[in-house]
Amino acid sequence: MNCELCGLGDKRFCRADIEGSVMTVCSECAKNGKIISELNPEPKKSIATPADDELRLDFSKIIVEAMKEEKTSVEDLARITRNSPADIKKIINGKLIPTMELSKRLERALKINLFYT
Numbered sequence: 181m182n183c184e185l186c187g188l189g190d191k192r193f194c195r196a197d198i199e200g201s202v203m204t205v206c207s208e209c210a211k212n213g214k215i216i217s218e219l220n221p222e223p224k225k226s227i228a229t230p231a232d233d234e235l236r237l238d239f240s241k242i243i244v245e246a247m248k249e250e251k252t253s254v255e256d257l258a259r260i261t262r263n264s265p266a267d268i269k270k271i272i273n274g275k276l277i278p279t280m281e282l283s284k285r286l287e288r289a290l291k292i293n294l295f296y297t
Contacts, residue, residue: 192206193218
């Protein structure tokens with residue numbers, strides 16, 4: 181969050197009436213007007229750490245190889261995983277990242293592991 185008056189980032193912000201305009205400002209600029217309310221700082225976004233449920237980057241290659249090995253067509257895989265053939269084709273081409281649920285279905289259907297262990 182940045183101060184609307186000076187543009188600097190600060191840990192403490194408030195809503196203040198400065199010369200008739202209500203603005204979000206830092207604690208230093210708030211001294212130029214009347215403080216209306218204190219604001220809490222934005223919570224910091226956590227960075228996800230690699231975990232066991234992280235999809236492998238080469239998931240499409242793994243799926244294609246498994247389909248060849250199991251002699252499974254796109255239509256068959258779509259039926260088994262209860263998904264559309266168009267979505268399966270997009271996943272195979274790497275244009276669509278499967279959801280966690282679909283990834284698990286693909287793993288069961290093709291007897292593969294799509295996640296880092």
